[in-house]
Amino acid sequence: MRFDLITIFPEFFAGPLEHGIVRRARETGLVEVHVQDLRVFTKDRHRTVDDRPFGGGEGMVLKPEPLFEAVEALLSQSVSDAPKLNNDGPKTAIVLMSAAGRLFNQETARRYAQLERIIFICGRYEGVDERVAEHLATDEISIGDFVLSGGELPAMMIVDAVTRLLPGALGNEASSQNESFTGAADPECHTLHPVDSASHQSSVTSHALLDFPHYTRPADYRGWSVPEVLIGGNHAEVAKWRRAAALEKTHRNRPDLLSSGRET
Ligand code: SAH
Numbered sequence: 730m731r732f733d734l735i736t737i738f739p740e741f742f743a744g745p746l747e748h749g750i751v752r753r754a755r756e757t758g759l760v761e762v763h764v765q766d767l768r769v770f771t772k773d774r775h776r777t778v779d780d781r782p783f784g785g786g787e788g789m790v791l792k793p794e795p796l797f798e799a800v801e802a803l804l805s806q807s808v809s810d811a812p813k814l815n816n817d818g819p820k821t822a823i824v825l826m827s828a829a830g831r832l833f834n835q836e837t838a839r840r841y842a843q844l845e846r847i848i849f850i851c852g853r854y855e856g857v858d859e860r861v862a863e864h865l866a867t868d869e870i871s872i873g874d875f876v877l878s879g880g881e882l883p884a885m886m887i888v889d890a891v892t893r894l895l896p897g898a899l900g901n902e903a904s905s906q907n908e909s910f911t912g913a914a915d916p917e918c919h920t921l922h923p924v925d926s927a928s929h930q931s932s933v934t935s936h937a938l939l940d941f942p943h944y945t946r947p948a949d950y951r952g953w954s955v956p957e958v959l960i961g962g963n964h965a966e967v968a969k970w971r972r973a974a975a976l977e978k979t980h981r982n983r984p985d986l987l988s989s990g991r992e993t
Pocket of ligand 1: 825
């Protein structure tokens with residue numbers, strides 16, 4: 730899988746790409762990450778990427794020309810209208826990072842993990858000329874209901890979330906099938922949240938629980954002891970406890986995930 734990150738701060742990604750699972754996935758060739766300096770696609774002496782907003786108001790807006798040309802150069806083809814890009818099935822996404830986009834979640838990550846390539850457009854300043862959302866990007870995505878100063882962190886979060894879902898990225902494949910938002914908070918409970926290709930496009934997330942609590946040694950730390958059942962070695966009891974604990978935690982921290990009533 731290939732990721733391209735179009736940014737005015739190419740150095741930004743040096744740290745995040747060099748650690749943990751993303752680093753290993755790059756080293757083993759599971760993913761290829763290219764960082765593209767937007768200013769390469771400017772034509773003036775000052776390498777201008779932004780301009781004042783039509784209609785007045787604060788701040789600056791990223792101009793459309795360098796962004797269109799950067800994406801076209803990466804695709805080696807002109808993009809008259811990117812939403813039409815994938816005639817033979819969606820293999821490439823052009824994702825505009827935007828606080829005003831659709832919310833990213835684990836279901837989006839699973840969908841993206843099926844693609845061959847994702848090109849991220851990282852906004853800055855007041856944002857990006859709207860024609861990029863309308864005619865260049867295939868998706869306009871927000872990572873949460875808050876405003877950041879740039880699209881680099883959001884894009885990196887998506888690279889991370891998608892990479893760890895690729896077969897072979899995690900040491901233990903069960904890890905990505907048995908975690909928050911993926912449904913099988915209880916590994917015994919496959920029927921509740923089947924994680925397979927058929928359920929892939931459906932809204933699994935709305936029924937998924939948060940992960941169950943994890944504990945490791947020491948069994949007693951400052952008088953706080955690990956739940957007895959986890960030490961006992963009875964797998965059925967452990968599975969039961971984990972499911973109940975995941976439900977309790979979901980109720981406490983994310984009641985919205987249970988609002989369908991299916992888990993209650
Ligand atoms: N004026 C915009 C915010 C611009 S912030 C608004 O009110 O919606 C500058 C850039 O940061 C955006 O273009 C976008 O690329 C990125 N950004 C900020 N918050 C984000 C979020 N929650 N999700 C994804 N990208 C975000």
